[in-house]
Amino acid sequence: MNAETDPVRAYLTGLQDSICAALEAEDGAGRFSDERWRRPEGGGGRTRILSEGAVFEKAGVAFSDVGGTELPPAATARRPELSGKSWSALGVSVVIHPRNPYAPTCHANIRFFVAGAGGPAPAWWFGGGWDLTPYYGFDEDAVHWHAAARDAVAPHGAALHARFKKSCDDYFYLRHRGEQRGIGGLFFDDFDELGFEGSFALARGVGDAFIPAYRHIVARRKTAAFGERERTHQLRRRGRYVEFNLLQDRGTLFGLQSGGRTESILMSLPPLVRWDYGAAPEAGSPEALLLERYLKPRDWLGDPK
Numbered sequence: 001m002n003a004e005t006d007p008v009r010a011y012l013t014g015l016q017d018s019i020c021a022a023l024e025a026e027d028g029a030g031r032f033s034d035e036r037w038r039r040p041e042g043g044g045g046r047t048r049i050l051s052e053g054a055v056f057e058k059a060g061v062a063f064s065d066v067g068g069t070e071l072p073p074a075a076t077a078r079r080p081e082l083s084g085k086s087w088s089a090l091g092v093s094v095v096i097h098p099r100n101p102y103a104p105t106c107h108a109n110i111r112f113f114v115a116g117a118g119g120p121a122p123a124w125w126f127g128g129g130w131d132l133t134p135y136y137g138f139d140e141d142a143v144h145w146h147a148a149a150r151d152a153v154a155p156h157g158a159a160l161h162a163r164f165k166k167s168c169d170d171y172f173y174l175r176h177r178g179e180q181r182g183i184g185g186l187f188f189d190d191f192d193e194l195g196f197e198g199s200f201a202l203a204r205g206v207g208d209a210f211i212p213a214y215r216h217i218v219a220r221r222k223t224a225a226f227g228e229r230e231r232t233h234q235l236r237r238r239g240r241y242v243e244f245n246l247l248q249d250r251g252t253l254f255g256l257q258s259g260g261r262t263e264s265i266l267m268s269l270p271p272l273v274r275w276d277y278g279a280a281p282e283a284g285s286p287e288a289l290l291l292e293r294y295l296k297p298r299d300w301l302g303d304p305k
Contacts, residue, residue: 004124004196005090008112009065011200012092013046015110015207016063019094020048022211023061026218029054032061037261043067043088047264051271055222057099060267065090068258087115091128092207093251095268096214101234102224104134104141104182105241106214107268109251110207112200124196126203127189129164130210131172132217133182133241135234136286137294141217142183146300148213149186156194156202164188169297174244180295181244233287235274242273 020032030053038044043066050059067088091111098105108130116122132145146165153160168187173180186206192199245252245268255265281287 004200005088005112005114008090008200011204011207012090012110012112013063016046016048016061016092019061019092019211020050022215023050023056023059023096026215026222027053027055027059030056030059032059037264039066039259039261041066041068041259045261045264047261047267049267053099055098055100055103055218057097058271059096060094062093062264062267063091064093064260064264066258066260087113089113093268094210097238097270098218098222100222100224101135101226101230103218103221104132105238105270106133107131108207108210108214110203111251112203125190125192126199127191128203128206129168129186129188130206130213131168131182131185131187132214133237134294135237135290136230137183137290138221139300141220142294142298142300144216145183145185145213148209148216150301152205152209152213153186153202156198156205160188160202161186166297172244174240174248176247177240177243179240179291180297181240183294183300184297232274233281235272236276236279237290238270238273239275242269245269 024031027050030050032048032050035047036044037047043064045062045064045066047060047062050056053059065088067086069086089111091109093109094107096106108128110126110128112124112126114122114124130149132141134141149165150161153164164186165184167189168184169180171187172182172184191202194202252265252268254260256262281291
């Protein structure tokens with residue numbers, strides 16, 4: 001798969017650069033650190049972190065190019081036919097935690113996976129997507145986000161948006177809380193049905209559409225006035241983000257089970273968070289409205305009411 005892997009690697013390293021440049025421009029003050037690392041088992045990556053910026057309390061944009069001799073359980077639970085096969089994985093992962101509670105946390109990733117390279121029938125696929133985790137809900141933000149998601153995949157198939165939106169809603173659901181993590185977006189995995197060129201084009205379309213969609217919302221919310229109440233609510237809801245990443249996220253589990261670099265795997269966690277026993281939003285409050293209206297699967301483009 002080298003002929004196919006090389007253009008994917010070139011695209012992903014360029015995507016990391018463009019996302020970091022856009023976030024620095026939006027922040028206006030913060031700059032990304034740049035750490036390149038190697039694994040003893042082979043492969044490595046480049047982790048870039050912006051900390052304590054004017055707009056972004058923490059933003060991580062990581063590129064990885066790693067592999068191994070045998071797939072870990074997190075990768076073979078749904079694909080048992082791949083057990084025991086060698087693997088390689090390329091990806092860019094992004095998590096952004098703004099300082100202002102009215103600006104949403106956001107996650108995105110694009111990845112390319114090959115299992116059994118060099119064998120008689122190697123398997124390959126693309127995966128990724130993006131999802132939005134607001135702390136205060138706004139209809140116009142939700143409509144904009146989902147319209148951008150629809151437009152990103154529309155050139156590649158009319159049915160893909162509804163399918164990827166449902167996959168996102170299903171995936172980013174905290175089973176132990178009975179809550180959605182956010183308002184969703186796009187999620188796809190094991191995707192090869194358009195052939196390599198078509199599937200790669202889809203992945204590029206999703207990757208390229210992410211930052212314009214997110215910056216539009218951040219620019220609108222980053223200067224909103226807030227106080228201790230909003231900050232406390234934000235930190236509590238960040239706790240849900242941490243719970244999902246540590247308990248359910250397949251990418252986190254895969255990275256840890258495959259001997260990945262822990263510091264880079266856990267870059268997604270926010271710098272500050274709080275758990276207050278029994279805390280619940282006051283009835284009728286904006287904080288309660290987040291749960292009642294926004295953190296539920298909804299067709300924001302067809303019937304946002």
